[in-house]
Amino acid sequence: MRTLGDLITRAARFSPDDVALVQGDRRFTHAQHLERARRLASALHRAGCARQDRVAVLAMNCTEYAEAFSAAWLSGYILSTVNFRLAPPEIAWVLGDTAPRVLVFEAQYAEVVAGLKAALPSIEIFVCIGEAPAWAVAYEDFLQTGDPEGAPLEARADDIAHIIYTSGTTGRPKGVMRSHRAELAMGECVCLAMDVRPRGRMLEVMPMFHAGAQSSMLAQMWRGGEIHIHRAFDPEAVLKAIATEKITHLHLVPLMVQALVDHPGFESHDVSSVETILYAAAPMPVPVLRRALARFGPVFVNAWGQTEGTGTALPKHLHAVDGPMVELLGSIGNAYPLTQVRIVGDDGRDCAVGEVGELWIRGEAVMSGYWNNTTATLEAFHDDWLKTGDMGRFDACERVFLVDRKKDMIISGGENIYSQEVERAIAEHPAVAQVAVIGAPDEKWGEAVVAAVILQPGAQASAADLITHTASLIASYKKPKQVLFLDAFPTLPSGKVNKVALRAIHASSHA
Template sequence: MIRSLGDLVRRNARFFPDDIVTVHAGRRTSNRALLERSERLGAALLASGCQRQDRVSILAMNSDTYLEVMAGCWLSGLVLATVNFRLAAPEFEHILTDTRPQVLIFEATYGPAIDSIRARLDIGLYVCLDSDAFDWAIPYHALMDRGAGSLPDQQVQPGELATLIYTSGTTGRPKGVMRSHLAELTLGEQMAMMFDFRTGGRSLVVMPLFHAGAQSSSYAQLWRSGTLFIERAFDPARALEIVAAERITNLHFVPQMLQAVLDAAEGREVDTGSVETIAYAAAPMSPALLRRALARFGPVFVNGWGMSEGNGTCLPKHKHALTGPDARLLASIGQPNAKAAIRIVADDGSDCPPGVPGELWLRSASVMTGYWNNSVATIEALRNGWLRTGDVGYADPAGNIFLVDRKKDMIISGGENIYSQEVERALAEHPDVASVAVIGVPDDRWGETVMAVIVPRAGTRPTAEEIIAHSQRLLAGYKKPRHVRFVDALPLLPSGKIDKISLRRAFAGGTGIIQGESGS
């Protein structure tokens, strides 16, 4: 019986011992070998002084060893606390001070940053994955040597914490999301069902394993056995090469990644015939980009909506239609999955009728336990078994859900509510727009006005006047952008979402500091 994530590792080693579970940098690891090494690591962590539910932090890029550390924590009843490697030393300090791990496992490239803050941290043991150059840390192989013998079954319970993941910080300082084994198992099972993972599937992992996106698709493939092809980082051309060479069946991208893969595939003969599912999640995808993707890859796309705090809806493959009545669903996040319930709630707490936007509330076993060391935020987010997601959307009469914005991204101009995602979808229809973000900027007369920040398609030079004229054909006058800025790239959070906090900060005064800007 599967009661914890560690049980998945044990089950696959029992029934599929010689099947390959990970491929990374030329190494192929079997289910049996993963169990043996992760049990050895778990025993070593307990021998090093870790107690039940202590945190073990990891600061590293993707590798097969990353999954080994994950599994070692699952099997030993410890909490895996991931750290975003893209952060700066002060941000590492905030997260590690909040987490208070007993052990920090890190790659050598981050050693100097950790050393600069180490005096202010309370960490019992530092472990370097790939070097013995730090006299204040032991090498990973030395830690593994402490795990001689087998790890007794720790009888990890479903309600115990499995992971601690810090949010992208879209609404302020990152918060630690506490996720139980039950929540993670439910998430993996949902993903396996929604995204059509099958036994013996071959999944490419290119999103960072410190984030819920890559973790969730990894759980799904573990549920169905199969192989995880783990890449250290995302490279679109490299991803296409692996798909062709290794006959990958499952891909999981955020929209910005999918756009990069489409650009890399343009004009090339690349065999992608093995691909059965391309899941996209974490951020809205414009129907224009999705139509382009469908034309290139065919009807293999599945949309999943969720967040680090919980997982909720799915738009399945057969509802991704380019023509006919279902074509409008390309702008939808689909329906609640089989293990979730959704409410759309007005400000007064009542349920919104079809067509009326409200905040999406989610109930599911995949929902977090709460925020680490933050009871105020937990009480605000969790209400009588429901997670208040902060996303605003509406349902059509058939129950299909359409996102319109994050509550904190809604623009109020002259008393009118303007949903940034509606404006973004309209602007994305312009042939010269590669990607776009819409924000509100201060205005003395209207309170806020709409600004569009646009990355032009390669080889084009759209003007602000053209963009505004295009928007007037698709949107009410008060929704059109009053300002347009052109940039080389949009700032992204680790989840793949556009960092609108940075954009608002950059353009708060109507002028910007982002490279390549021009405007009306």
């Protein structure tokens, strides 16, 4: 296969009457999905879109989102995803940066889009999913303006398929350009890691604007099968879908896994159809993983990657919760077959086994660069190696153990302290529901370790309790000097903990 569009046409040729997309009561076969995608591609062409023009989508998960992806893949448009959790000025910045010709948006965002229209001169047509305002065209009406044979355009392997924006923790978010070639490679890697099979049923609850959702969707598309779309994550709805739709594969973040296994109605749902749960985006606390394995069985795969590139996976058989292999639960596994990984020191040399350095990756599943940002692109690469900004180490089998983001490493009294190691130790305390570790300025030590903690409902633990517990598991100099108890963590639009905001909260509380 050369392009992502080939995934769509291949499924329609081989399995035209098999189900492709499911959302609630809506079901589309592969043949129906291809026809609707071709109509949309043609409608966009008739609206003035040429190959590599941008089409932006501002929506929650829905089948129309999947159709927009497929239309772009068939005809070579660049699909720019917009995080619906962003504030209006942030949305305006992303749309201004990509300068799309068409914006597809859901009716619930009509007021936001109306307020931004004057500042977005590149957008010639606004297409609304749902009840359209007077200044937009309804999605289904727009679809009917297209030819069922598609647009007279064809995507190429090195065309940019997607622009996906990073969280922007250190400034403006950057638009990651991912080619058809890279996205096909990513889908193949995740397909292998998740043991995806023909006629599998992949449940999508991760937001479709995010690279994570796209990776698992593409993994299922490699093998045909069904993609079941949920608007957002709801543990009861997920458990019900697993039982009634016989879901086989899921991609979740650890907090979602925790919500499922701790759901009071878990035992009343049949989850025996689940073959693989891939978890990513954050480390899984070992106590949560133990409970998850007890409830779901040995179905878990840990994956690591970034919007900029796909990296590693720890397979199911290495998820042991007892015995000598238990230490591997702290690993993100080996490089994917189409990816190479190095761990590089500050001096540019490859680190020895056990030595901590920065992860560098290269391979077909790596981005083409940052949109409209040549400086950031040049800074991100060394030759053809992507410098990820994540710190880790190899074991003797070249399995990777992450220790921190480079910018989050704490230096206290001249010692490097990695927040994830401290977080894993604190998470072992039975009263702890969630934990995030940061560094705070300290006159004596340079930086001090601070733990922000959310306790389990009804549980009690003091700062002294948690500090003593941590010192029993890791070196004393790594234990937190302070504990900040919170009801909730600030998060980035991607859903990850916003440690910049955590540092501000700590600074304010200790002013």
